Amino acid sequence: MNTQMPVLKEPKRKRMGSRRLLTILILMFIALLAVLFFNSSISKISDIQIEGMRFATQEEIGQAAAIVVGDAFFKTSSSTIEDRVRTLPQINNAVVTKTFPGVVKIVVEEYQAVAFELSEQGEMTALLSNGTSIDASNDEMLLVDKPVLSGWAKDDPHKAELTKALGLIPKKQLSDLSEITPNPSPAYPDRIIIYTRTKFEVVTAISVLQDKIEALNAVIETQEPGKITMLLADTYVPFNNESLENMSDDQKETTQ
Template identity: 50%
Template sequence: MLRSGQAMNTDLPVLKVPEPKKKSNKKLITIIVILFIALLIIVFFNSSLSKITEIQVTGAQFTSNAEIINDADLKVGDSFLFSSSKKIKESLLRNSSIQNVDVSKKFPGIVKINVQEYKVVAFELSENGDLIALLASGASVVTNSERMQIMDKPILTGWQSDDMNKKELMKQLSTIDNALLSDLSEISPIPSSAFPDRILIFTRTKFEVITAISLLREKVGTMNGVIESQAPGRLTLLLADTFVPFDIEAEEDESGNE
């Protein structure tokens, strides 16, 4: 017990004054950063850096650059970032002259389109005298004769424009080695009841070959072997294969006329 007049001595703990929270400052900084980023995005998408500034097309021989750009649904000024390479490729592959497409983008603003067209397997002349290149896909395109090496491909004569056998022939010709294909000079239809797709082929090495489009891939090896090893003559490659040199035919004709 305390005596009267004695002061009470009590030690009280010192209370720490809490430091002011910096949460409000952090929020402000975050808001400023977000606004700055948003401003940069707005400025970027409204600048030329976000637009297509150049479209480069390479590899096309039959399709004009303007046609390719139109088919790709592209134009200078379109969004660079949102131009899908996949969609561009899909659009261009709808063109029957184009076999493959490679699309690449180079920042800032350059779109590169490299086109691989189907190879030329033959030619024909239109009624107007225009030279038409026939492609492996079955497509036909008017071309400039000065840009094409006509002598290394056959000329198709006597075909109707809507003849489905002609399109199949073009596909079959695409499977023939270029060395043999370059020896074929002219191909004409000579249909028969047994072979509606029968054809007559003249070669630059003076052979005449009778075969069918449906048999061409199967018989091309025999054709090549005879052309390389025999004197010029008439070669029939249907159900049975026969070959008669022209000099023997001439002797038979002379003996028959005597």
């Protein structure tokens, strides 16, 4: 009996050339789209928003950020811009948010203003909690609840330490401090005299100020105006009416 052999089909040849051509065309199309995108206005920064500043200007922050409208949106990362803005002496922190298409928002947090003093030119200078001095001639609100530093040398290293210590004091207690003058001694090179708006005179040192502020507040709230010493030991001596009358006009003004 004759058996017929099945016919073997030849395998179809894959059209490799067509697939390669298709892949190349797709890649070229993607590259063309990328070129068109990065050269279009949609890929550029169209708006830069800056918020949170009081002492720094928009121009200063913009220059520090080193970006302008028209720059490539993806060229500079948010973290890089934040690091640049933080180099400004009055800036404590910065947060940058990018919103596509084209919007870059910079929100800054400045160091707290803790005191002020008059410069040699008679201009009002604000002292920030990191020791930075900046012009505050146009900031009238600063005078309301901040102490004035008087009698300090421009290069006195204790002044920067004082501003940092003041930055750790609650705002309510800081607002009662009217004037702070240096009063160094051999035992306490950083000794100071503080005049309060509640008519107290306080002798203390910058190095212990943060630890003593709560005790100082307790005395001010419960005692009559007087002289308080807060160093190694704490003492309180009330003023009598005669001593108040004998105070100089300048001292009266600084305690009001």
